[in-house]
Amino acid sequence: MNQPQPDRSKFAPSRFKQWLQGHEVLIDLSITGLVLCSIAIFVIQTYPIAPELRVILDRINLGILVTFAIEYFLRLWAAERKWKYFFSVYSLIDLLTIVPFFVGLVDISFIRVFRWFRILRLFRFFENRSWFGRFTTNDTVIFARILLTLLAILFVYSGLIYQAEHDLNSKNFQTFLDAFYYAVVTMTTVGFGDITPISEVGRLLTVLMIFTGIALIPWQVGDLIRQLVKSANQLRVVCTSCGLATHDLDARCCKYCGAPLPIPLPNTEPGLGTNPENTNAHRRLE
Structure with a gap:
């Protein structure tokens, strides 16, 4: 009985997967740099800037988006169990961040909210133990991951509330800093009341922020304190x-x-x- 021969093609998925694993650190560093660059572009575009600069930033962002889409499909193609990879957490995060790539030039305003989830791609970088094991401790990685979780939650909520309120309530939500300030004040349950949402989506997001601030932030801060105590021993x-x-x-x-x-x-x-x-x-x- 003939045994199935392994695919030795130069472009076989298994060979490409080995190449990905061999260049994992370089790829993760490159993707992390692109994520940070795209985040900076989102924030800058919430401020009054010259039209020429806005066009340049849009083109850079489009190039980053195309790069993310290509990387996603290559990883899916190289995966041995494609359906399992497709429904994995990191795959869903990657898919969520490239949704604008699929809609192309279609003007669907709510699609723009997905760009704020791009910061979640940074969590993949902290899974590279071979990289962090050489330069830092495992506890430091956990410490950084907790801080990233808190910052990611604030960033996503800031982007969502800005997207929901800017067009209708530009007096209060002029820039990303206004939205970030509102997210911090709301999630810490301080609530100064100097900035208030007027749209139904904005008010719903405010409720979710309060619930998240009450439930998730104390939990993350508690983990952070426990990690500091553990590191001291x-x-x-x-x-x-x-x-x-x-x-x-x-x-x-x-x-x-x-x-x-x-x-x-x-x-x-x-x-x-x-x-x-x-x-x-x-x-x-x-």
């Missing part, structure tokens, strides 16, 4: 095998790959001996 020793930099104080092997850790010998200076408290104090994170 960990050992910083870089594993020579996988690069993981933080471990438990009593660890002798890496908790990720199991390799022995290059832990320094206990302090044996006169008067100190091998007191575990002195040893642990010497090994704590600074």
